Amino acid sequence: MDNRDEVSAFLKSRRAKITPEQAGLPVYGQRRVPGLRRGEVAMLAGVSVEYYTRLERGNLGGVSDSVLDALAQALRLDETERDHLQALARAAGTGGARARRRPKKATVRPSVLRIIEGLHDQPAYVRNNRMDILAANPLARALHCELFETEPVNTCRFVFLDPRATRLYPDWERVAREGVGVLRVKAAKNPYDRELSNLIGELSTRSDAFRTLWGAHDVHVFTEGTKRFLHPAVGEMELVHETLDLPGDDCLSLTVYSADAGTPAADALQLLASWAATQQQETAAKQAESER
Numbered sequence: 544m545d546n547r548d549e550v551s552a553f554l555k556s557r558r559a560k561i562t563p564e565q566a567g568l569p570v571y572g573q574r575r576v577p578g579l580r581r582g583e584v585a586m587l588a589g590v591s592v593e594y595y596t597r598l599e600r601g602n603l604g605g606v607s608d609s610v611l612d613a614l615a616q617a618l619r620l621d622e623t624e625r626d627h628l629q630a631l632a633r634a635a636g637t638g639g640a641r642a643r644r645r646p647k648k649a650t651v652r653p654s655v656l657r658i659i660e661g662l663h664d665q666p667a668y669v670r671n672n673r674m675d676i677l678a679a680n681p682l683a684r685a686l687h688c689e690l691f692e693t694e695p696v697n698t699c700r701f702v703f704l705d706p707r708a709t710r711l712y713p714d715w716e717r718v719a720r721e722g723v724g725v726l727r728v729k730a731a732k733n734p735y736d737r738e739l740s741n742l743i744g745e746l747s748t749r750s751d752a753f754r755t756l757w758g759a760h761d762v763h764v765f766t767e768g769t770k771r772f773l774h775p776a777v778g779e780m781e782l783v784h785e786t787l788d789l790p791g792d793d794c795l796s797l798t799v800y801s802a803d804a805g806t807p808a809a810d811a812l813q814l815l816a817s818w819a820a821t822q823q824q825e826t827a828a829k830q831a832e833s834e835r
Contacts, residue, residue, distance in 0.1 A: 546734060547601025550631050554599045556760040557618040558584055565619070587617035603635040623728070627762045630731040649794045651678045658797075659683075664812060665801050666782075672729040672794040673739050674699045674722065682812070685819035686772065686800065687711075699726060699742065703750040713771045713779070723756040724763025733794070765798070776818050780811035 559578035563570045568583055579587075585595035590610065598606065598614070611632055615625045649671045659667040659680045666686045668679035676687075676696040684691050689711065690701045699722050702708045702715070712718045726743060733739055746753040765786040773779050782800040789795045802808035 546631060546634050546731075549601070549731070550603050550635065551599055551601040553627070553631065553760045554614075554618070557620060557624065558599075561619055566617075584614075584617050588613040590614075601635075603632040605636065606632055623724075623762050623764050626764075627728055627731055630728070634731060634734040649677065649792060651795065652789075652792070655789060655797065662799065664816065665799050666812075667797065667799045669789070669795055669797055670698070672733055672736065673697065673742050674726065677795070681819055681823070682816055683800075685815050685822070686774065688822075689775070697742070698722065699746060699753075703746055703753045710773055710775075713773050718770070719752060720756055720761065721763045721765070723753060723759075724761050725765060727757070727760065728762050728764060765796070770800075774811075774815065777811050777815045780808045780815075782808055782812075 558581075559576070561579050563574075563579065563583065566579060566583065566587060568579075568587075574580075581595055581599060582592045585592045588595065588610070590613070595614075608629075611625075611628060615628055618624075620628060651669050655669060656678055659669065659678060662680055662682075664682070666680065666683035668676050668683045670676050674697050676683075676690075676698065679687075679691075679696075687701075689705070689707050690696060690698065693701070693705075702712070702719050702722055708718075709715045726739075730736075730739055730743060743757070747757060765784075767783070767785045769781055769783055771779065771781045780802070782802055784798055784800050786796050786798045789797055802812055
C-alpha cells in the first residue's frame, strides 16, 4: 500500500493552517505561502529540514513514535489528527502480503441486535467503516425513512447524492463535513478495503461537494453530540447522539439517539414512534390485501 500522496497532502494541509504567530515564531518580511514553512516545522519538531522534507514527501515508513509525537505537537494536531497521523504511519510500514488479504466481512452479533431492538424509545443502528447501516431498530428506520428507501443503506451516499438530505439535515454542511472526515479516518485505518476505496471514488466522481471536502484532508470521529433533523412527517427535532465502537468488531459502531424527558425533542420522538407504528400497520394491511 503506497500512501505517500495521502501522507504528503495531510502534512501540507496541517502546515498551511498554522500561522507563525500561533506557533510563537517571529515573522520577517512578506511570506509567499500560507502557514508555516518546512524549516519552521522542522525546527519546532526538533528534526532537520532534510528529514522533515522527506516526511512531507510521504515517507513515514520506520518513523519512531517520538518523532510522530514531536511532529504532531509542532503542527498542533488535535487527538483525532494525531491518531490519523499514526494510522498513516502504520499503513506506510505494512508489507504487500497484508495488501493481498481481503477485509473480513462484518456481521452484527445477535446480542447486539437484541440491544438495539430493546431500545423502543431511542433510534439506534449499527454501522460499518463504509458508513453502511447493517442493522437498525424501527425508530431509527422511521427517523431516516428516506435513507432506508435505497440499498445498500449508506449514510454518505444519501448525504451527497440524494437532494432530500439537505432537507432532513438543516445543518447539512456540518453533517457533510463530518461524514467526509470520518471516511478519511476509516480509509487510513483500513487501507486495503477495496469497497471503501470504491465508495470514496464514487462519491468523488459524482459529487462536487464531496470532492471539495475530501481535498481539505480534515478528519473526524463520531463520539457524542447533537444533530438537528427536519423529518418529513414529524417536523424539526434536535437529538443527542452517542457513538460507541463495538468491542471485538473493529469496523462496527453503535449509534443511539435520545432526548431529555419533557423536552420538545422527546415529544417529537413519541410522535415519530406513533407515526412509525401507523406506517407499519398500513404496510402490513397492504401486504395482506395483496396476498388474498
